[in-house]
Amino acid sequence: MSDHQVKLSEQEMKAYRVQGFTCTNCAGIFENNVKELPGVQDAKVNFGASKVYVKGTTTIEELEKAGAFENLKIRDEKEQRVEREPFWRQKENIKVYISAILLVISWFLGERYGEEHLLPTIGYAASIIIGGYSLFIKGLKNLIRLNFDMNTLMTIAILGAAVIGEWGEGATVVILFAISEALERYSMDKARQSIESLMDIAPKEALIRRGNEEMTVHVDDIQVGDIMIVKPGQKLAMDGVVIKGTSTLNQAAITGESVPVTKTLNDEVFAGTLNDEGLLEVEVTKRVEDITLSKIIHLVEEAQAERAPSQAFVDKFAKYYTPAIVIIALLIAVVPPLLFGGDWSQWIYEGLAVLVVGCPCALVVSTPVSIVTAIGNAAKNGVLIKGGIHLEEAGALKAIAFDKTGTLTKGVPAVTDIVTYGGNENELMTLTAAIEKGSQHPLASAIIRKAEENGLNFNSVTVEEFQSITGKGVKAKVNNDIYYVGSPSLFEELHGTISDDKKQKITQMQTQGKTVMVLGMEKEILLFIAVADEMRETSKEVINQLNNLGIKTVMLTGDNQKTAIAIGKQVGVSDIKADLLPEDKLNSIKELRGKYQSVAMVGDGVNDAPALAASTVGVAMGGAGTDTALETADIALMSDDLDKLPYTIKLSRKALVIIKQNISFSLAIKLVALLLVIPGWLTLWIAIFADMGATLLVTLNSLRLLKLKE
Structure with a gap:
């Protein structure tokens, strides 16, 4: 499927x-x-x-009947989360307390009247029944079906202990097992809380204006096109577009950015973000099930269900491992008494202890807890990892390829230098902006933005006879003078040659990765304007961190070699590939995979889709608000920034280390306990402690992933 x-x-x-x-x-x-x-x-x-x-x-x-064996509680997905009872007051844990009290009383009675006396035996039996009845029901059902899971193993071991008269130890095993299950429940809940807390980010109601009437409406009943009023200090309940007001929004819940972002007319805003100071009116653009936050939650939940390679291995291993343990336990119980004249009671006891030690709890839980925890932590920090497999692959990356425009750079050209040759800078910039107003070129928009920033009134300048010179620039008449705005090559055609000092200045700016525009007349050059795609503030630091992590960084761009080298050097990537068409990017990724096996591609998720798909791990920028990024990538950085990338790599590497530690530790502790059988030292106490201890340590070790911050 x-x-x-x-x-x-x-x-x-x-x-x-x-x-x-x-x-x-x-x-x-x-x-x-x-x-x-x-x-x-x-x-x-x-x-x-x-x-x-x-x-x-x-x-x-x-459904609750189907889950009665585990006392499962079911609620509708849309229903509000009910406040859970405190852990120590949960019904499943009360039977453990009663069972423990009975065990202590029986132990004292045993000290007073002797272990063989009827009173302590009754006490131990009551303790076993109260603490373990649900375990026995599951175990016996499984035994009938010949389904050997941990409940089956524990049931055989405890009943076996009672049969050979080890009532005290049987009762202790029941209680220790119940405690280990309760703690396991607690730690799994802790791991899942990162997702549950995401669900509580957005309010369930909002103040809506329909016509002239304002009303509080539940999110399920809010329609697309409704006007949502958001007061200072309130959280947004729905995604939408600002139609009135200006404010700063704290978007940390969605994008992981800690710095609030200013939002004004026509800006997109997301549910779950916090309005800091201004009153906003927002037109709702999505229904509640389609908002970005719902998508994040859905994707994270899907991701946690996806099996990682190491989990698939563990599940397969456990399938053969459990029956093998049952056979080993049987041989230990039967072979020494039959062939070597051993004591039946002692070797049956050893066989039962092996059954308990053989429980694959720690092994089975070793991977899912780590993956659930890591993916939940990433989601809270504004990184969507869409499955355990991608988490593991991100931890094994050897090289990362970056698209330049819009990824390492902002993707918006900006004026960086203005050099005048005669005349006032502001007057010449006003003149240039007035002429460029008629142009569709992206560099023209950079010049107009600069003129607006400087408060120049270029709209009042009358421009006549505007004419585009294809591929070179534009020509227009202002105050009866003919002016040209265009590339240096246009002026070489007009003037024959450009003086050496000006040529030198042009070359100097070009080698810095800038594009030079010239304003001039038939015979003279008046102004140079250098325009460049601005580097993101975080790019250099991020590339530096990745290089320090031992990852090869490669920049892929369609830009010319000169500009690419200038930007590549500035940002610090270890390799630069320029003049690439989209299919060349795809081939570059294939080449890198041939060389490094594990390669990530970081792009904006739209024009980079083929390269993202060809890489081992596709990482999309700006997941918030772009459905394409959420759909095509394996990992989406929700903020439109790269600074979460090193954190993601560190988290993935740490998750891989923890999974390996968990699997090794689970198997090692069982092996050591099994070796104690040879001198006959393995007791039920040691067996249950080995099993319970391993499960707890594995779970607590996994929860360390919650602590990892940027």
Whole structure:
């Protein structure tokens, strides 16, 4: 099934939020249970985002029945998040307290009357039943189906301990297992909170004016074209365009930019951003399900569901690993007594301990927790990573190619130098702007902007006989004099030659990556104006950081070699490729992949789409407001800036390191515990601590990814 088909089918499916998932295994069981419900044609669980998609008809009560084995709570996707009870007061944890109290009382009774006495045995049995009944139900059901998961392994081990008279240890194992499950639930919730907090960014109501009436309307009922009134200190509830007022908006929630941005007439604004000082009137442009914030949340949730390569490996490994552990445990329990005259009771006990140690909890949870946490952290910092696979690939990057215009530079030409040869600078600039007003050339707009900035009244100048000289410039009559504005080559044609000092000045400005425009008459040159595409303030620093991370940086541009080299040197990239057509960019990416294997392409997501698709990781600039960037790229930088790129690489690398640490640690701790079987030192206590300790450490290790800041 293609991604597109999955998206389509998910749109037809109804989404519900699920509370209480602890492990991927439980999510799988829940998915199968939902599929078996009457009226349900298909179901798909997204563990990372804690959601279930259902095709067909069903009710929340039915779904909760399907999730009763794990005490799952279901709510409609659109429903407000209910405040959770504090962790220590949750119903699932109360049975652990009762069970623990019974265990302590039984232990004291055992000290007083001896372990074999009936009273401590009853106490231990009660503790096992209260703390482990839900575990046994799951375990026994699985045992009947010959489905060996951790519940099955724990059930066999605990019942086995009771059979051979180790009631105390059986009860302790139940409690330690229940504690480990509760802590796992807590840490998974913590990892998911980064997404849940995104959902709470935008208000659920807004002040809307329809006709002459102002009213508070729920976001679901706001229509495109409604006028939203946003007072200072309020958050925007919807995306739209400013139709009245000027203010600064803090867009950190969407783009990760900490510096507030000024917004005025016709500027685009986003839901979830905070209005700092002015009163704004905003015309709503999107329905609530289409706003940028909704898209971000949807993409992040999809990303967390996508399996990363290391997770696919772990899941496959666990599939063969669990039955192997059951066989090893059986051999340990049976072979020494049968062949070497060992004590049955001792070796059955060792076999049970191996079952407990063999629980693949830590291993199975090692990757998803890291991925959910890293993607959630990135989203809060204004970076959208669209899947675990892209997170892992970004961590392995060897080279990054940058489009120049609009990526390393602002993409808007600006006047950088004005050199006069006779006459007043302001007068000559007024004259040039008046002539260029009739031109469509992008460089003309730079000259007009400069004249406006300097407050020059060029609109009052009368321009006659305006004429375009194709590819070279323009010609016009002002106050009965003929003036030319154009490239140096136009004046070489007019004047024959340009004096050496002027030629030198032109060459000097061109080698700095600037384009030179000339104002002159039939016989003389009056003014040079140098125009350049401005470098983004952060580009140099970002390239420097990437070079320090050991990543090869390459600039791809359609500009001429001279300009490209000037800008490339200024920004500090390690390689420059100039004079490229869009298909040449695509070939450059293929070449780089041949050389470095793992290559990212950073572009603005529109004209760079083929190159973004050909790279290992496509990174789009300015995800906020551009649907193309969100759709085509693997990673979208929500702010129109590069400064989040080094953070993304560091986060991805750290996630890769943590995933490797988690897998290695989970396997190492099990191996050490299994080796204790040889001298017969492995106890149920050590086994459960090894399993619980590994799971907890793996989860806490993954949560370190929440701490990574820019």
